[in-house]
Amino acid sequence: MGKIRVLVVDDSAFMRKLITDFLVEHESIEVVGTARNGEDALAKIEEINPDVITLDVEMPVLNGLEALKVIMNKYPRPVIMLSSTTKEGAENTILSLQYGAFDFITKPSGAISLDLHKVKEELKEKVILANSSRRNKTISRFTEKKTPLTVNEYSKIDSIDYKSPTSFDKNHLKSSIVCIGTSTGGPRALQHVLTKIPANIDAPIFIVQHMPPGFTHSLASRLNSISSIEVKEAVNGELVKKGTAYIAPGGSHLKIVKTGTSLTIKIDQSAIRNGHRPSVDVMFDSISELKDYCKVAVIMTGMGSDGSEGLKKLKSTGVVKAISESEQTSVVYGMPKAAVATNLVDKVENVENIAAAIMNFLTNQR
Structure with missing residues (x-):
């Protein structure tokens, strides 16, 4: 060669x-x-x-x-x-x-x-x-219109059956959380997903995009300008709101903790995990500690396996639906491939269908 x-x-x-x-x-x-x-x-x-x-x-x-x-x-x-x-x-x-x-x-x-x-x-x-990388599978050009998806636009793809090792009572779960992890190719994938999320989504969205310091604020501002939901760089100590997507600051971990009846953002410089800070595993681990929530976990394009260990913890500690980006639309099919290899992924979706899959799970999970 x-x-x-x-x-x-x-x-x-x-x-x-x-x-x-x-x-x-x-x-x-x-x-x-x-x-x-x-x-x-x-x-x-x-x-x-x-x-x-x-x-x-x-x-x-x-x-x-x-x-x-x-x-x-x-x-x-x-x-x-x-x-x-x-x-x-x-x-x-x-x-x-x-x-x-x-x-x-x-x-x-x-x-x-x-x-x-x-x-x-x-x-x-x-x-x-x-x-x-498989550049012949580059995802389609983006439009900058605000086009929220409705649930009935959801296109089904065969799911991977998963039997949770623990039994959970869904009846007492009144709130939901969406958490997304991505790396190389992520900014474009996030644009595909976040611009199709409706403003009235009944959940907050937490995002780890592997990036160095100084870039995630611009990423959040750009995505916010073309999305119906609010998109912002997460700030340490802020209270979480539904209908808002919080992006981990470059170079810092994003954790979510319970404060009374509310959720609070925690940003810290704790140890690098699997070569990354922010780390998807760190974010997923913190969300696994929140017991009173239904969760939708999404792993999209990126190199390596960040997020897979955190997905295992999420699945073993609560009611969780997992979505992985397909090989066909991933710029780098590393993180999604590792997620699928855990046998814990419920849906494998092309990137243009991920927003609809999220909304479908939020509607039918509880």
Whole structure:
């Protein structure tokens, strides 16, 4: 099998060389060209037809976002964005993921990152992952209309039978919780799901999206602007409201605790779990301690197995329905595959049907 052919796009000659040097350290990666801006990149794509592109967000002539739109339209292939952690950089990064970028790498210290070596291994890993992902199954383009789904739009897919090891009395369960875990490809998947949730949903939604600090606020703001429900970055100590989706802040765990008759958000910097903070397992574990709720757990696209152990705990301690994203629509079929392997998943759904499945479970669970 041939090497992964990469095009490196950055307006800084120093950064182009640095990124190239890092990538070619890996025996499976070959840098076949470089470009100094988006316009130059489009010409190089026509000429050399790379497998994967690394694309700087902030460039003159034609910036990364505008170039990405053309690439996804004319030359669709995996693109990894390189972004700064500024407010504008974070907002543009979230937009790039929704325009079709595979993933992003954060430059540690601005446009010219002399310390880029800190993310060298992450960069190589994501190039390899991007190349191996099933990009021919990219999910359909998003619309930005608010289109809540009603329950009767639910399309059934055969479920995996699951017999709970413990018997639970459903009659005393008067409230519900939705919890969602995702990673690579998650921002676009979340847009597909959250924009189809009706404003009057009778449950709060808790979300862990694997992201570093500085990006989840922009993600929440973007999703809030196009959804009927409220979407926000979770804040430590706030009381939970129905009809609101709470996204774990990048770099912090999200936990939910009972305070009297209410639920309260807890954000902390406790130990990294399975390489992640925020961790889906940590969130699921905390929700498993809430005994008076029906729960719907969703695991969507992402690498690894985060969420599977937490799903086992959820299923063994309460009334839980679990939904996994299908291989067909997952950008990376890692986390959903691990969830299905537990034999605890009740529905496997294409991403465009997950919102309807959630609403169906909430309606019929109690």
